[in-house]
Amino acid sequence: DAKTTQPNSMESNEEEPVHLPCNHSTISGTDYIHWYRQLPSQGPEYVIHGLTSNVNNRMASLAIAEDRKSSTLILHRATLRDAAVYYCILGSYIPTFGRGTSLIVHP
């Protein structure tokens, strides 16, 4: 399975944009890139997904590099409720989670 690499943690101030990076240099041509986030004591929540083109939804934007070897999840204005662990996973048949990035948002 293709693996992803994310920083262990990142910090942001409230109301500021946050860029969460993910490296996936061994991604295959058909793998979708999925982002989930997990709040404490809850199941993961879908955030966004994409294949090649950048994607926007009400929660976030996903910027995918032209060679697809990396992607960035963009939270345009972080709020305290965005504090969570963010997971970048590739859409293989058997989804596996790495350690994710723990986002800390300061008021």
Add this chain to the structure above:
Amino acid sequence: GAVVSQHPSWVICKSGTSVKIECRSLDFQATTMFWYRQFPKQSLMLMATSNEGSKATYEQGVEKDKFLINHASLTLSTLTVTSAHPEDSSFYICSARPSGGGYNEQFFGPGTRLTVL
């Protein structure tokens, strides 16, 4: 959006007893469901892949006789922890993949906190 429920949300049991956790897809059919386990401050660890009407596929190191999985319908999968011990205390999370889903999407349940005394 697609909703997955789990029941119970938390359970406390005595060592040696068995506990059943249900995972339901509420508004879609799921041929495939996944069961994960998560220990404190760790990531989700895939335990098994469950396909409707067939035996589950367990990940290496997961005892199939201890963690019994049944996926008898397209909307329900159950995980039974048999003869539970304190080391089985964990957060158990299921996810469901919609039948005919186009890009390997999956939807997660809210999790079940198991505490074995």
